[in-house]
Amino acid sequence: MRIPVSWLTQQVELSAEHRDIDADAIAEAFVRVGLEVEEVSPLGPVTGPVVVGRVVSIEELTGFKKPIRFCQVEVGEEEDGTPRTTEVVCGARNFVEGDLVVVALPGAVLPGDFAIAERKTYGKVSRGMICAADELGLGDDHSGIMVLPSSEVEDLSPGDDAIELLGLTDSVVELAITPDRGYCFSVRGLARELACALDSRLVDPAAIEVPRAEEESIPVQVQAEQACPRFTVRRVTGVDPTAPTPWWIRRRLMLAGIRSISLAVDVTNYVMIELGQPMHAFDTAALRGGLVVRKAQPGEKLVTLDGTTRALDPDDTVICDDSGPVSLAGVMGGASTEVSAETTDILLEAAIWDPATVARMVRRHKLPSEAAKRFERFVDPALPPAALERAARLLREYGDGSIQPGRTDVGSPVLPDPVVVPMDLPDRVAGVRYGRGVTTMRLQQIGCQVEVGATDDGTPIVTATPPSWRNDLRQPADMVEEVLRLQGYDTIPTELPKVVPGRGLTAAQRRRRAVSRSLAEHGHVEVLPFPFVSPSVWDAFGLDADDPRRRTVSVLNPLEADRGELATTLLPGLLDTLVRNTSRGAKEVALFHIGQVVLPRTQQSPMPEVGVARRPSGAELAALETALPHQPTHVAVVLAGPRTRPGWWGPAEPAGWADAVRAARLVADAAGVELTTTQAVQAPWHPGRCAQLRVGDFPVGYAGELHPKVVEALGLPARTCAMELDLDLLPLTDRRPAPAVSPYPPVLLDLALVADTGVPVGELTRTLRAGGGELLEDIRLFDVFEGEQVGEGKRSLAYALRFRAPDRTLTVEEATAARDAAVTAAAERHGATLRA
Template identity: 35%
Template sequence: MKISNQWLGQWVDHGLAVDALGHRLTMAGLELDAITAVAPDFTGVVVAHVIAVEPHPDADKLRVCQVDDGSGEPVQVVCGAPNVHVGMRAPFARVGAVLPGDFKIKKAKLRGVPSFGMLCSARELGLSEAHEGLMSLPDAPAAGTDIRVLLGLDDQVLEVDLTPNRADCLSMAGVAREVATLTGRPLKVLEVPAVPAACEDMFPVRLEAAADCPRYAGRVIRGVNPAAPTPLWMQERLRRAGVRSLGPLVDVTNYVMLELGQPMHAFDLAVLDGAIVVRRARAGETLTLLDGQPLTLSGDDLVIADEGKLLALAGIMGGEASGVTDDTQDIFLESAHFVPMAVAGRARHHGLHTESSHRFERGVDPALPLRALERATQLLCQIAGGTPGPATVAEETSRVPVQAPITLRPARVSRLLGLTLPPERMGEILLALGCQVSGAGETWQVTVPSFRFDLAIEEDLVEEIARVHGYDNLPSQLPLVRPDITWLDEARVDPRRLRSRLCDLGYLEAITFSFVDEALEARFSPDTRPLKLANPLSSELAVMRTTLWPGLVKAARHNLNRQQTRVRLFETGLRFVPEGDALKQEKVISGLICGALLPAQWGQAERPVDFFDLKGDVESLLALAGLDRQVNWRAARHPALHPGQSAELTLNGESLLGWVGALNPALEAELDLEMPVFLFELSLDKVCQGHLPRFQEQSRFPAIRRDLALLVDAALPAAQVVAVIENAGHQTLKGVNLFDVYTGQGVPEGRKSLALGLILQDLSSTLTDEEVDTIIHDIVTGLQEEVGATLRA
């Protein structure tokens, strides 16, 4: 909302400098975005009266003009503007004037004819982009009047960013109410007398959708002059509010909207048929808007129609066929109340956003339509003439919103705000906000004004009192803290350590949406039916994710498409897995790598990452919790992973910990990924559970190492062989290390050779060869029985 300080001053004499006013508004919840001057600096520009115009002797497009600039003697000016004419009043920059951009006006000769100054367009003064001709001024000001004084250009505009609940401040009247309340100054209420009817002409209105439009006011005005010039003061106020002047019939409705907050519309009476009908659109109906955009409507759209055609998209924009034109003589002026839910979302659905929809979506005072209609009629008849008929109102009173009284306890206000505020002051604030207060003592009944849709419960009133009193005036008080020593699980690993480890490994943390595209989600988890959102922001955010992989893969593709060829990302977050009628929310940590293993360098040849690079990173995470020896890696199939490069991770051979693998090549091609991508996803709670380290006595006797070369089935995981050895129950076995895997010459087909180093050590004595041989014999026998292993010759 753009607020002219001069215009505001006509509503309330706030007595504040503009920056101080901006601070007060900000501290009251109306955040100030910017303060800008309404015009750039310039000097020496006055009103001039053109008293003679003659052709230039040597230039067809130039005119030699004589102007009265109030100095007492005519001044000769050479002008090229096509609209210059005798009797015109226009801005005139005298010799010595300085225009925007530090452009100084000097005496000059144009094609041999002396020129003493310059007649100016609006763009040359920095007031608008209009430069088709001179800026035309009204006839009233005397020649020589300073333009800055005439137009009030020593003004500043405050641009305020309003939250959606403060639609009551989307007008000068609303902002003035706020400023009067904040400063304690009287509000100069705009008196809007009823305009007496000068003719009996009326146009009937029928409400077929009274639940969406419970009140519709209108009036016939005959004999208007659409070519009448909009007064300069109105054009300036519109300009300062960011609205372009389009002629009196449109300018008046825009002005009243800015002044009072009520959007309005004018229909060309000549094209209306039978009656105005407020109804829901029928599926498939079409409407071409004022901006030429054709729409196909549905039953969700509220429209204004007559007996034969659609006239407007209610609360959003009028239709092209019924809009006023330069030939319009008679109009029907509309001022209606549309409930927010009837308009909310419909403009965005059609790709529109208008000043009207912006207000109706947030809520407009239902008591305002008739007052705004009278104000617009008054202004329109003053500017464009016309004969007004009687104002008519079609309404269904039972559906007009009514604010229910709110119970307020002054003691609760003081308790919530942490300050002692006299009840008298609370009452003053509420009355200044337009509320009616009844009751006394510990409980009040507060009836809020019809324009405050946002006030519904006691806490809303407490917030209003705090806002007006000033958030910066509330006391600062430290909360009373009673420390409570909580139990800390020493075995648990803080998730921040996991994130730090991945960052140390070169990963970057990503945050992706919890909502994903349904089709993409199905490619990663085809066996799971994700939860669908009732009202998704877009089709690409339609379901809740059951894995973090879709978001990470999209992020990787985004980077790869921008020539970031080495990507390492991780994310911690929730996945949402339906279980019957419930929704299970699981914390997981997921990661992705693709591209080169290391950044380009001279010390090592570049190579792409592979499965085992990712496996090493995952094992590094598991090692933080001491789980690296308790996690089993087993080759398994996952629909999103490469059939030959995916592993299922289980904890102690029981619960599923997660998955690691390469992205399925079919999915890789479908997503237009130019290189292999490797992924992991682990249960965060299980990775963090950890274990508590315990002291173990170190033996002072020497350790003995025995190496075994075993032949096993080629498909047998080495981890299973190690597990058999470790589970044999020998207390002297301190470690098993796999140091070689071999297939080829000397090894039978379908078999592989595993070279294992066994570390044996006793706490009480040095092991003898006989004791070691017995242990090795037991281990080999157990391997033969459980996994069919034999010693390699």
């Protein structure tokens, strides 16, 4: 929202203390009451001779690629009283002889440090420049030079100072308005906030006498009542279509970022900026019958003011006459009823539209507008009659129009309900003892009607009825926020809480940090993927119809329409991130994420409604906990591409299922638990390259290579691998590892066992470890061989064993006996034999 300071201060009765307030002080005042100021832009600077000039003659120059005019311009008087003229070369064509224009003479410096000097161009000597609005810093309009309206220049003479006339010493304040403060998209709303900040009185531009609507201007029928709570129109006839827009309106619109078009359109835009009520002007002669507000019908189309033919959706709200849709309600009018250069009979419309409906239309048709920007937030439902009256009077004053008696007003404003606030509630919330009457004073400043009373026990209370423009004030907490905001957040003391000694991270928090640190130290990159998923991802994963991972929780208002479910696994978001990185040139990718998944219960309890007036009871807290779905913390890893880079030392080694299992073991080591693996079948992993991760006999996750069909469906790199386990299922251990160095030497022995290929290596290794007893310190598989030497269906597994006694030097005989015990256990359980 852009607003000139001169317009803003005109709506506030400033005290002597603030009479000379500048733009920077106004910006500080806005910040004090919680508004965000993006920029303060002084106009100009414009220095030197910039004067009013009258075009005396125009000579058209030919022989150039574009039309060029050589103008004689009167810019003042000589000492003897004769007119003083200057020659200017100009390419604009929107002025004629006799027009008053703005001329920058040699020696003037325009915005952008653009110095004006005498120069020869197009075969002529130009001694100045006829200026456009953007060249003076009055906006972005460069469609032509600035012509001063003849109706306002009777008291002007060539040579008058244009800097003062145009207000080029003004400043523009630009603010970022939050969605809950739609009323601030107007001079009226911002002036009210400024008046509150300066403890001054507001000059309300909407406080005008509005005549009663005793008869209709035109028949109106509202069929879509939910989308249009109120619809008002008023008719002005006999408007002079050639009447120019007054300079003061044009200037304010330019500084607010709106281009001047015609008197009727400029008036509606001006009232929108001034009061915050978007309006539309219909050419009454182009209307066929009365107006109907309804939903669009299938197949209907509308040509909007921008010349685009738009196919309407049944969810669109439209204004229609007997011929069909003539306006896209709250967004943009139709071309068939546009006010033209011949229009003399104007029907002014001011309505209230449902914010959600307007927002959907804007996004559906990709048609943002200044009107929609306001309707998407909130527009004062009591404002339309005053806005119509203000616009009609401007057309009567500057366009010689005749305001027709009567006004059509369908619907009524829905006003906010009263809110009861304990008198001392702001004091208790802020921890500050405010002065007597502060609560009532501040609530009255924002427009509330206040009644002071007391409860049965004598507690003072304030019953505040919010104004029609503040639909966000619905509970005592909202009123408290307004009091604290206007008193100044800087008046609330800052007090650091006392640190209770002995409290630190919980065991679960320490484990999570240890897991994250361990994965990062081993080359994995942590990411924060999008937390919502599409139902189609479960089909891509190849999940069965009854797979519990398909049972999700839907989001009521998703950020993306096609991703409206909370994830039951971390893999969809991680794999999306993997695809994004590989599509941008990443070759070796190792990503991980630690986060919560949402697992609905078999019978999910409904969510209870708990107010904020008091602390929830124990029963209410228990009901809230019961209604929440289970949300365990998972850790997941995805891998693609080579695990090592190629070089002189050899070719690259591709990442495989073993690397996914290794990542799981890193998690287990960091958590201080022992992880075992068994072969498993679990979508979306490859059935022959999937390991179930276990702690003891309890499964905690899966790791391995993804199924080729999943890789193809999701557009993943070939042989993509993944691991996911439930971190909450790992037992918490108070792990404080300390290095232990044994003074006794180890005994190193190797053995090779021949076993069936169907015997899992993990189970055989665990059997050897158990059979070796306490003396077996470490066991490691270092070779796997299959061939004729070991027989069909067999394979040779070679292990390196390290034996050590904690209290003595171990003999070879003791180590050999422990090794033989391990071999015997493997033979009894798995049928393995010692290879010769």
